Amino acid sequence: MSTNARAMGMRLRLAVRQNRLALGFVAGWLSVNTAIFAKLGHEPWAGAVGTALCLTRAEGGWPAFYQSFTQLVVFGLVASMVATNVTRRYRPEETCRALAGEASQHVIVVGLSNLGRRVVDLAHASGVEVVAVEEDAALLVGLVRDERPCVLGSARELPTLEAAGVARAKVVVVASGDLEAAAVACRHVRALNPDCELVIRCSSDDVGEVLAKAYRARVVSTSRLAAMFIQGQAVAARARRVIVIGDNAVAVRAVLALEAKRIPHERVPRPVGDDLEPLRAAGAEKADMFVVCDDDLGENLLLVDRLRDLNARARIVCRAFHDDAAELLEQPPFGCVVLSTSRHALGELVRDGALREVGILAVEARPGS
Numbered sequence: 301m302s303t304n305a306r307a308m309g310m311r312l313r314l315a316v317r318q319n320r321l322a323l324g325f326v327a328g329w330l331s332v333n334t335a336i337f338a339k340l341g342h343e344p345w346a347g348a349v350g351t352a353l354c355l356t357r358a359e360g361g362w363p364a365f366y367q368s369f370t371q372l373v374v375f376g377l378v379a380s381m382v383a384t385n386v387t388r389r390y391r392p393e394e395t396c397r398a399l400a401g402e403a404s405q406h407v408i409v410v411g412l413s414n415l416g417r418r419v420v421d422l423a424h425a426s427g428v429e430v431v432a433v434e435e436d437a438a439l440l441v442g443l444v445r446d447e448r449p450c451v452l453g454s455a456r457e458l459p460t461l462e463a464a465g466v467a468r469a470k471v472v473v474v475a476s477g478d479l480e481a482a483a484v485a486c487r488h489v490r491a492l493n494p495d496c497e498l499v500i501r502c503s504s505d506d507v508g509e510v511l512a513k514a515y516r517a518r519v520v521s522t523s524r525l526a527a528m529f530i531q532g533q534a535v536a537a538r539a540r541r542v543i544v545i546g547d548n549a550v551a552v553r554a555v556l557a558l559e560a561k562r563i564p565h566e567r568v569p570r571p572v573g574d575d576l577e578p579l580r581a582a583g584a585e586k587a588d589m590f591v592v593c594d595d596d597l598g599e600n601l602l603l604v605d606r607l608r609d610l611n612a613r614a615r616i617v618c619r620a621f622h623d624d625a626a627e628l629l630e631q632p633p634f635g636c637v638v639l640s641t642s643r644h645a646l647g648e649l650v651r652d653g654a655l656r657e658v659g660i661l662a663v664e665a666r667p668g669s
Contacts, residue, residue: 326375333366392444397463399449400431404468407431407658410455410485411476412439414621414642415501415522419473422646424448428658431464455485458492466492470657473499473649479507486515499654501645503549518654522641525648527553529639530591530617534563537615539588543579545570545603546593550619550641554591570594576606584610592636595619597628604634 330352337348341363350356351363354371358364406429409416416432420443423430432450434440443450453460455476466472472489476482482500489498498517502508508519527550534542542565544554551567558565566582576584584590590607592600600618607616618636620626626638650660 329370333370337363392447393440393450393452395447396440396444396450397452399447400451400464403429403431403449403465405429405470405658406449406465406468407655408433408461408464408466408469408472410434410461410472410474411478411482411501412436413475413477413501415520415645416473416475418642418646419475419649422650422655422660423658426660428655428660431469433460433464454481455488456481458488461485461488461492466496469493469496471497471499471655473501473654475501477501479504483511486511486517490515497654497657499649518649518652520645520649522645523549523553525644526550526619526639526641527557529644530554531557531561531563533615533617533637534558534589535561537589539615540564541583541587542566542589542591543568543582543584543587544591544593545579546591548593551591551593554593570599571603571606574606576610579607579610587611587614589615589617592616592618595621597622597625600629601634604629604636608633608635 334345334348334352337343337351338345341348343351347356351358351367354367354375358367407419407423408431409419409423410433412420412432412434416434420430420432429449432440432443432448433455434450434452435454437452440450440452451460451464453463455461455474466489472493474482474485474489476485479502482502486498486500489496498515500508500511500515500517500519501522502511502519503521503523505521505524508521511517512519531554540563542558542563544551544558544565544567546567547569555565555567568578568582571579584607590611592603592607594600597620600620604616604618607614616634616636617639618629618634619639619641620629621640621642626640628634629636629638649655653661655661
């Protein structure tokens with residue numbers, strides 16, 4: 301059944317549930333009067349049903365009064381109440397949560413980080429049922445608008461994961477950037493489902509090893525993968541001077557990866573405004589490679605443009621999340637090698653078979669991304 305058909309069926313069931321008292325009154329009213337017409341009015345049951353439903357016109361007495369009352373008051377008021385309740389009380393997030401509750405043999409993504417959103421997109425593209433769990437309503441707007449299965453709530457709360465159908469899931473990907481929330485979510489997942497494939501995004505290798513052991517999980521570190529990519533680019537370029545720009549986890553891991561290969565490097569903070577003196581002081585004019593570790597497209601475009609003015613020949617590795625941003629950065633005049641940490645992480649998960657249980661065996665990868 302298509303997603304739209306399932307959502308429509310769920311809306312209908314929710315409407316019935318919300319208006320069950322009014323619909324129950326109508327059913328009782330029709331049933332009682334059908335019996336009256338059949339027993340007291342001595343009508344055949346088929347005729348009694350037709351009279352009760354106002355399909356056949358009654359002449360005089362209670363049947364005529366009944367039909368007028370039913371058409372004008374019962375059907376009219378009840379129909380108005382149902383319509384009012386549907387328009388006032390229908391909330392698409394309820395449909396999304398209800399659809400999540402019906403999911404089975406599916407993927408659950410906890411946390412719509414860059415990696416989490418890529419897993420959701422891949423599942424949709426592959427025709428695999430996926431349920432997103434996220435406590436920030438703003439990140440669920442698109443899924444709610446499309447009436448996709450999702451649950452608004454914190455994965456720290458067991459009922460949230462129960463609503464997502466964890467007990468019936470094949471794969472659970474905990475992609476939250478909040479390490480504490482991720483650890484609690486893993487404990488809940490294993491309590492509900494001891495056998496599913498559990499994947500944890502974790503920036504700390506040591507903590508990742510502990511979580512992997514405690515919950516029989518597969519750990520993926522986006523910053524580690526990014527560092528390995530940067531190291532590979534520096535080796536390929538035979539770089540003798542690399543400048544790492546940024547103060548986040550990717551920058552820290554990049555420095556460690558360069559140190560492991562004894563590649564000369566220096567880390568500087570992102571320039572403020574037009575102040576390029578820290579870059580010049582770090583030897584930007586003679587650098588073989590720059591690494592831009594933040595992923596703000598607007599800021600990165602300005603920074604890369606300034607780097608090209610300082611050093612037109614150097615290789616520039618620049619982070620980006622969106623594919624359209626990657627294409628822009630790869631083209632002249634920027635000419636960057638694009639680093640997408642979430643894309644690398646997703647590619648590793650697929651290659652390692654983390655999504656094999658739901659039939660996802662390969663992912664299309666773009667060169668340099």
